[in-house]
Amino acid sequence: MARPTPELIDALRRTARKVADGAPYQWGHMGSCNCGNLAQELTRMTKDQIHQYAMQRYGDWNEQVADYCDTSQLPFDVIINQMLGAGLSLEDLKHLEKLDDREVLRRFPIEARFLKHNRRDDVVAYLNEWANLLEEKLLEKIKLPAELFDLQVA
Template sequence: MARPNPELIDALRRTARKLAEGAPYQWGHMGGCNCGNLAQELTKMTRDQIHQYAMQRYGDWNEQVADYCDTSQLPFDVIINQMLGAGLALEDLKHLEKLDDREVLVRLPLERRFLKHNRRDDVVTYLNEWANLLEEKLLAKITLPADLMQVREPVAVNV
């Protein structure tokens, strides 16, 4: 699972919001699919740039992730590197493309757990719930100093 951090959580929510508001979505387009839309947010590359780099090799996101090499400097591997640097893991990219991470899906109501990987509304649902999950994990790691946790007596104010 991804490393929870504010930047990644924000990128997931921005991607979901843009898709909900009608950003170009095409599951068969490497820059406009589930991973492609998130890649746009994390890399600041355009949909067409991402697609162009992907076409220098074969395969969809799952195949390209399987063939990823962190030292290759191939343009698409550089995109994946940036996404990993934002806190994602390779498995997250595979799950995002198929909308099938069990840890995300189990949080949805039973009737909403059967998402279609190529349906815009389902991608928005998945991204938002994934962001919520990561935010909860991030907040769970935060501990306040003991002196802030103590209950203090209210200070009386004379009027």
């Protein structure tokens, strides 16, 4: 599971909002699919730049993630590297493309867990719920000093 950071949580929510508001979404396009839309937020590249770099190799996001090399300096590996630097793991990218991370899906009611990986509304719901999960994990790590809880009555 991704490393919960305020920046990643914000990027997930921005991506969900952008897709919900009608940003280009096409599951078969490497720059405007599930991972592609998040990559736009994390790298500040356009969908066309991401897609162009992806076409220098073969395969979809899952295949390119499987072939990822952190030292290759191939443009698409650099994109993946930036996403990993933001707190994501290779597994997170695979799950995002298929909307199938069990920890995220368990948060949905049973009847709503069967998300379609190429349906805009399902992508938005998954991104928002993933952001909520990461935010909860981040908040669990925050320890406030005990003296903040000591209320003195005058």
